Amino acid sequence: MIRAVPHVAAMAPYALADLGGEGTVSLAQNESAFPASPAALVAGRAVLDQMPLYPDPEWPDLRAAVAEVHGLDPDRVLCGAGSMELIGCLIRAFAGPGDQVLGTEFGYAFVASAAAQVQARYVKARERELTVSVDDILAAVTPESRIVFVCNPGNPTGTLIPNSEILRLRAGLPADVLLAVDQAYAEFAYAEFADAGNDPGDTFALVERGDTVVLRTLSKAYGLAGARAGWGYFPPGIAGEVRKLLNPNNISIPSQAMAAAAMRDQAHMRDVVAKTAVIRDRFAADCRALGVEVPQSHTNFVLIRFASAQQAVAADVALRAEKLLMRGMGGYGLGDCLRATICSQAVMDRAMDVLKGVLA
Template identity: 75%
Template sequence: MIRPVPSVGAMAAYALADLGGAQTVSLAQNESAFPASPAAVAAGQAAMSDLTLYPDPEWPELRTAIAAAHGLDPARILCGAGSMELIGCLIRAFAGPGDQVLGTQYGYAFVASATAQAQAEYTVASEVDLTVSVNAVLAAVTPKTRIVFVCNPGNPTGTLIANSEITRLRSSLPRDVLLVVDQAYAEFADPTNDPAEIFALADQGDTVITRTFSKAYGLAGARAGWGYFPDRLAGEIRKLLNPNNISIAAQAAAAAAMRDQVHMRDVVVQTAAIRDRFAQNCRDLGLTVPESHTNFVLIRFASAAQAQAADVALRAEHLLMRGMGGYGLSDCLRATICPPDVMDRAHNVLKGVLT
């Protein structure tokens, strides 16, 4: 019988969220609590008439919309089937056997899977109070380190470090180490962390910034993400990208969503208000909830057993949060922010468990 190559056979499959049954409301995927921009939906529907054609591999409309919204060079923007595709290509392009990819203790789990695919070694730097520590990252760099990966804001923690800390990290790293800053949730932090400061790091030739349309733009089902690259690095990544990676409809919807910044900002404001109310309600129950700069909150219970009891009680009410045992946080659940009535239901379940 045919067998996979040893590196694939030794890998564990990337762990996806348990979506429960048909009646379950998922608070596990970090999808948007609100629909995408009506303009995005209309553009995607209109583009469906062109499905006899392959998608444009240069994403011209989408790149132009991103560049205009953020003041960037469109030639240095690459688009992917979600930012996951770009992350995977980055790791395969710049790390291999004998190399190390350095993440953080509670960093995005897909990075470890992508590193295994490249047959490189994934290592982590400790975090402090569930927050990225630049000092710890720098201390963990070795001569084998090829890529440093930082998620800011963090997933699954929701915590944020200032742009000045990202800049300090870049200036302190060796120039032959690539820094990847994953900003999947950046729209929720942009009001306090000027995005231009981070995009400017790509001008140095050794930093890549990735973003997505899956969160604040409400287009998780479209599978569209993007990154800002130094010129030389963009050319290398193009060799690995599927040349027709984003469908015609998804490109049109994402471009229209990017042009409708008013809708996106309104979603961010509404989501943050629901999030902060729910987080405070949880704290009032005696739970620990770090300040979040995303569309989810991390809920820390008194013990792993209490977190498990909460999970069971939530499932009994057809509500599903994300268990964090895979991150070494078995005493935590992560809750995606949903409409207020869903969050109130979740709060009432937690209150019942704790009282």
Template identity: 80%
Template structure:
């Protein structure tokens, strides 16, 4: 029998969401409740005629669109097949056996998998009230720590810490520790927190900022993420990226989507209205729901058993939320915001379980 290398054989596969059956409506994937920009769809369709060609490995138009929108240097932008590819390559470039990658209690779970792939130790700092704690991160840093990952806004909590706290963390970390700020849901909080403050940290040479087009831009199926990197770090990560990683239609759709800021902001605003109403209604029936700055809400039940009962009741009506047992939150379900009528159905089912 042919065996894998020991550390891969000992790993578990990355846990994806249970999508249920063909009749199931999923509230488990944090996908957009609304379609992508019509301009993005048209651009992606038009680019289909170029499918006999390989994608441009420099992503020129997409880089330009991102740089124009955010006031960034295009040469410091790397694009990936979702931010997962960029995160995996970054960890492979800067961590290995004996090193530590530091996250938080409820940070993005893929970081742990990526650390295991290179035999680095993944360590979690404590969160306070389901919210990242800079003091607890700093208290957990050790001489072996190479990278610190902060998901802000958080997933699966939806909570947010101010930019000032991210800046305080960066200033207090050792110079030889890289800070990665994962902002997959940042478009849902950009209006209240100046994104330029976080992008500016990249000029220090020790900080990376990650974003994605899967959420607010509605392009999860296109698999497009991007990051803003110091030049030296970008050069090392680039060695590990698939050189043709983002398809021609995906590049075209993503560039058009980024340029259509009006559509994206409209999606964010409409999502927030449905989210906040659903969250308030869930609080009214007895659930704990932290304020969310994303396109989902975390629902905390009185017990694990009650959460499981709610999960079964939803499934019986072909609705599926994401169980949070893998995060140590077995008394919670995470609900992606969908169309209003779907959220109303979910609320009524939950009310029936609780009453």
């Protein structure tokens, strides 16, 4: 019998979202409620005749677009098939058997899977009121700690810590511990925090230290989840090691073209973020009016915390009966919660009608 190596055989598969049956509307994947920039779609179609060719492994136009928009050095930008590829390669490059990868209590679950792939130990620091706690992260650091991962804004909580806390975290970590800041939802935080002390973009300055990486994606605010395009800002020494592990043709020609055009259409992105926030905040307020807890979200989703796990299950069953699917949070230790991606106003109204029936 052919067997996997022991540590892979012992791993649980990464938990993918249940997409439901035919006709089901998914509120489970944190996809955009609105289409990508028209300019991005035009750019993608314009290069379809290049499909016999391999994509450029250096992503020149996408790197240039990222650098233009964020005022960064394009040579320090690495691109991946979504930020997931960059996370996986970062852990493979800098952690191994016996090492500790430190995340937070409700941090992005894929980090744990990536750590298991290299036989590193994944440890969760406590969060306070569903929010990252810098003090608890620092208290959890050990001599075996190699990488600290922080999602800001958080997934699945939607909560945010100010940039000053990220700076304090970096200052408190040992110099040989790599800090990775996952900002998959940062564009939604920009809309709500204009002052520099809370600007997610300020964390790019930490990269100059040589011990911090900032990760982004085009799957959320830019509406390109299907294109699988993400990017990160890396110190040169870190980038060189991660680059060895990336698939050299990881982002397709149309995806690179669409991502670069979407990045340059900041007006469209900001419009999507603003419209999403209006629907999100109305839905969150309506949920609170029903007596359930919803933390303030700085993302394109909300976390709904019911009175009990049984009530969350009842809501899930009722939603599925109406061909609506939210994401159960039992895998995060939040069995009393459902996470709802913000969709069109009509879809959110349907979901609200179901919740009213369950909670009446």
